[in-house]
Amino acid sequence: MLDFTLWDILSNLLLAARWTVLLSLIAFVSGGIAGLLLLVARVSPVPPLRVAARLFIEVFQGTPLLMQLFIVFFALPLIGIETSAWTSAAVGLTLFTAAYLAEIWRGCVEAVPKGQWEASASLAMTFPEQMRHVILPQALRIAVPPTVGFSVQVVKGTAVTSIIGFVEVTKAGTMITNATFQPFLVYGLVGLIYFALCYPLSLSAKALERKLNVAR
Amino acid sequence: MSPVNTSAAGRIATGRPLVKLSGIRKSFGPVEVLKGVDMAVEEGQVVAMIGRSGSGKSTLLRSINGLERIDGGVIEVDGECVDPGQIDLRALRQKVGMVFQQFNLFPHLSAGENVMLALKVVKKQDKAATRAAAEAALAKVGLGHKFDAYPSQLSGGQQQRVAIARSLAMAPKVLLCDEITSALDPELVAEVLGVVRRLAEEGMTLILVTHEMRFAREVCDRLVFMHGGRIAEQGPPAELFDRPATPELAQFIGMVEAR
Numbered sequence: 001m002l003d004f005t006l007w008d009i010l011s012n013l014l015l016a017a018r019w020t021v022l023l024s025l026i027a028f029v030s031g032g033i034a035g036l037l038l039l040v041a042r043v044s045p046v047p048p049l050r051v052a053a054r055l056f057i058e059v060f061q062g063t064p065l066l067m068q069l070f071i072v073f074f075a076l077p078l079i080g081i082e083t084s085a086w087t088s089a090a091v092g093l094t095l096f097t098a099a100y101l102a103e104i105w106r107g108c109v110e111a112v113p114k115g116q117w118e119a120s121a122s123l124a125m126t127f128p129e130q131m132r133h134v135i136l137p138q139a140l141r142i143a144v145p146p147t148v149g150f151s152v153q154v155v156k157g158t159a160v161t162s163i164i165g166f167v168e169v170t171k172a173g174t175m176i177t178n179a180t181f182q183p184f185l186v187y188g189l190v191g192l193i194y195f196a197l198c199y200p201l202s203l204s205a206k207a208l209e210r211k212l213n214v215a216r
Numbered sequence: 217m218s219p220v221n222t223s224a225a226g227r228i229a230t231g232r233p234l235v236k237l238s239g240i241r242k243s244f245g246p247v248e249v250l251k252g253v254d255m256a257v258e259e260g261q262v263v264a265m266i267g268r269s270g271s272g273k274s275t276l277l278r279s280i281n282g283l284e285r286i287d288g289g290v291i292e293v294d295g296e297c298v299d300p301g302q303i304d305l306r307a308l309r310q311k312v313g314m315v316f317q318q319f320n321l322f323p324h325l326s327a328g329e330n331v332m333l334a335l336k337v338v339k340k341q342d343k344a345a346t347r348a349a350a351e352a353a354l355a356k357v358g359l360g361h362k363f364d365a366y367p368s369q370l371s372g373g374q375q376q377r378v379a380i381a382r383s384l385a386m387a388p389k390v391l392l393c394d395e396i397t398s399a400l401d402p403e404l405v406a407e408v409l410g411v412v413r414r415l416a417e418e419g420m421t422l423i424l425v426t427h428e429m430r431f432a433r434e435v436c437d438r439l440v441f442m443h444g445g446r447i448a449e450q451g452p453p454a455e456l457f458d459r460p461a462t463p464e465l466a467q468f469i470g471m472v473e474a475r
Binding site: 113115116118119120121122123124125126129133134137138141 | 281282283305306309310312313314316318320321322323324333334337338379382383386
């Protein structure tokens with residue numbers, strides 16, 4: 001039987017962790033862009049847009065991420081769209097992230113006083129102009145801490161993609177456990193890697209919150 | 217006796233109705249706050265709306281630039297008609313400026329940027345013209361030196377003057393003032409009223425909702441007393457104050473003067 005050193009295990013996990021980080025980044029960036037569009041639709045003065053955005057958000061907040069990944073991975077091929085584990089994971093997490101960020105940001109937009117809407121409307125600005133120049137710049141300040149905080153959820157969410165065969169750090173952990181029969185050690189290391197990724201994010205979210213509170 | 221409203225007498229009203237409200241109705245849920253209000257304001261006129269809270273004066277003022285969507289009637293400002301079905305209020309709002317009780321300056325922009333924003337975004341003026349217009353508007357309210365100050369660095373009175381400059385820079389036909397001194401400390405009220413008084417003297421058409429009765433008396437051409445969602449009485453300030461025709465107005469004057 002082969003012997004695995006601790007470094008063998010750790011190095012393989014760290015290699016797989018690259019994909020966790022990359023998937024998190026993709027989900028966060030594309031989810032952020034989609035979330036911004038969703039947010040604008042959600043607070044727009046056009047009722048059908050508002051309803052559609054709200055429906056999307058409710059569906060993705062009201063179902064488990066695991067289900068969403070299953071649907072993207074297994075259901076899309078049924079209607080003729082071939083997907084790899086990679087694209088399924090990226091698409092699934094992006095939609096999930098978009099829904100949550102849109103809802104977080106909606107709270108921030110609503111925290112901007114009504115007078116700001118009224119003053120900008122009185123200056124004959126249209127909804128997109130109000131959003132772009134008056135509302136979003138102010139909402140952004142409030143939005144930074146909870147957004148960074150939510151990025152922790154995205155990183156942890158990538159673990160679920162192991163179930164559709166995407167090899168990130170959790171999946172790698174399972175594979176290595178199957179070879180080494182040392183689940184406690186391997187998953188312990190996996191846990192530490194997640195912690196090392198997430199804890200700095202949590203810390204910076206807290207620091208930003210303090211900083212922005214003082215600035216106000 | 218009141219001082220004669222000299223500034224009003226010195227101004228020339230052209231006799232052309234600039235703002236015309238006909239049959240304005242508005243309900244909030246089951247409560248009808250405006251019950252068919254008719255009102256006309258001529259170019260160069262200064263009109264103060266007074267009345268108890270809940271009488272509909274603020275709602276009426278806010279309906280003139282479409283901040284409150286009316287349920288019935290027609291608003292006409294300088295030939296621009298708006299009825300309840302109207303969605304696009306951009307044309308109307310370019311003719312109507314508004315100043316609020318809470319100033320509502322954009323806190324992330326400096327005083328100058330506050331004034332320039334709509335010139336740039338709405339009027340699409342180029343950088344130099346925008347800058348010049350903003351400097352002129354701020355100078356007009358006595359704050360030319362505060363171009364780069366942020367709202368949080370200004371006193372309430374200064375913030376409100378920036379808000380006035382921001383509206384004026386858009387060159388509106390009429391300026392609406394919604395209790396613009398009510399949020400100010402007493403010692404800051406005068407500087408804001410001074411600016412409004414100067415605008416009135418220069419012939420700006422003004423519609424004010426105010427609790428400053430002395431100011432209304434001195435500066436306004438006409439007083440509109442609202443009660444229960446209707447205009448109960450209107451006329452020259454001296455006349456209304458000295459010979460109120462309705463018991464409601466008599467009571468209202470008694471209340472404010474007792475303060």
